[in-house]
Amino acid sequence: MSRPEPTDARVLDAAQTAPRLPYPELARELHRLLLDDTVQVPARLVQALPGGGSLFVMPALDSRLAITKLITFTPANAGTARATIQGDVVVFDVASGERRLLLDGPTVTARRTAAVSLLAAQRLAPNPHGPLLIVGAGVQGRAHLEAFAVGLGVKEFVIASRSAASAHALASHATALGLNASVTPDPNAALTDCPLVVTCTPASVVVLHALPRDDAFVAAVGAFTPAMAELDAALCRHFAAQGTIVVDTADAAHEAGDLLQAGLDVAAFATLRGVLQRAPDKPGATRGPVLFKSCGWAGWDLAAARLAARQRSGE
Numbered sequence: 001m002s003r004p005e006p007t008d009a010r011v012l013d014a015a016q017t018a019p020r021l022p023y024p025e026l027a028r029e030l031h032r033l034l035l036d037d038t039v040q041v042p043a044r045l046v047q048a049l050p051g052g053g054s055l056f057v058m059p060a061l062d063s064r065l066a067i068t069k070l071i072t073f074t075p076a077n078a079g080t081a082r083a084t085i086q087g088d089v090v091v092f093d094v095a096s097g098e099r100r101l102l103l104d105g106p107t108v109t110a111r112r113t114a115a116v117s118l119l120a121a122q123r124l125a126p127n128p129h130g131p132l133l134i135v136g137a138g139v140q141g142r143a144h145l146e147a148f149a150v151g152l153g154v155k156e157f158v159i160a161s162r163s164a165a166s167a168h169a170l171a172s173h174a175t176a177l178g179l180n181a182s183v184t185p186d187p188n189a190a191l192t193d194c195p196l197v198v199t200c201t202p203a204s205v206v207v208l209h210a211l212p213r214d215d216a217f218v219a220a221v222g223a224f225t226p227a228m229a230e231l232d233a234a235l236c237r238h239f240a241a242q243g244t245i246v247v248d249t250a251d252a253a254h255e256a257g258d259l260l261q262a263g264l265d266v267a268a269f270a271t272l273r274g275v276l277q278r279a280p281d282k283p284g285a286t287r288g289p290v291l292f293k294s295c296g297w298a299g300w301d302l303a304a305a306r307l308a309a310r311q312r313s314g315e
Helices: 014-020 023-034 105-124 139-152 164-176 187-193 233-242 250-254 257-261 272-278 298-313
Strands: 045-048 054-061 065-073 085-093 099-104 132-135 156-160 180-183 196-199 217-220 244-247 290-293
Touching: 014 099, 014 105, 014 298, 023 105, 023 139, 023 272, 023 298, 054 298, 065 105, 065 298, 085 105, 085 298, 099 105, 099 298, 105 139, 105 217, 105 244, 105 272, 105 290, 105 298, 132 139, 132 187, 139 164, 139 196, 156 164, 156 187, 164 180, 233 244, 233 257, 233 290, 244 250, 244 272
Parallel strands: 132 156, 132 196, 156 180, 196 217, 217 290, 244 290
Antiparallel strands: 045 054, 054 065, 065 085, 085 099
């Protein structure tokens, strides 16, 4: 009788990937990565697929690890049993060339994106205590709720989604975590009560147009191509004129659809790396409401891989 082949401990599914990426530790690893001069992140390849989907090939490396994230983004899967983001993150040892880990791509994407927003809020939010308005109740909405709860201690959440069922499901998840959550049909009306805001929608339509509070921090993560936008152009111009805009990386200059469609010079805005380099150990000074525009970057996936690999080795 043949024995079953042993499970490769280096291949992690979603349930095994998530515990290796706790949000506070991941935010700290992101901070370390942004100050690491050995990090290299080549331009990502985005290949259009028949039917409206995209294939993303995203490499990155430092002095010890090299990674490539291979994922598909399929907007047509929204609202179905199939995930819109699918794929893997392959992690190699630079010295030996050995594959160290294979991580679940959607889990890495969700958790590192929320951790980037968390890190930005820790450094930039004028009023980090909440409530947090979450616009979009999908995978990213859930990840941001969990990240801001454990990383900033936020206890109050307001949830908006074009799907009432999804909004109520996320509110129920918050309740199960011991948090307080309510559902609103109008995210713009909720802006007056929420100093923290995250927009994480499919970015097929603009979802915010009302002016924010003077002490607002808005993390816009749903739009990551020039054709996508979640924020009204006039709202983006308000942030530029009356507040502070910070982008996740310099790549936002050709990816941040919200800002580009508003006619703004995206290259002129500070990056998160620049903020941390100026004041690595304390929150940075900001003017007025803060918009943090996140488009995604393979460096974030490398930070997740570094944390996951270190936990595996027991370092």
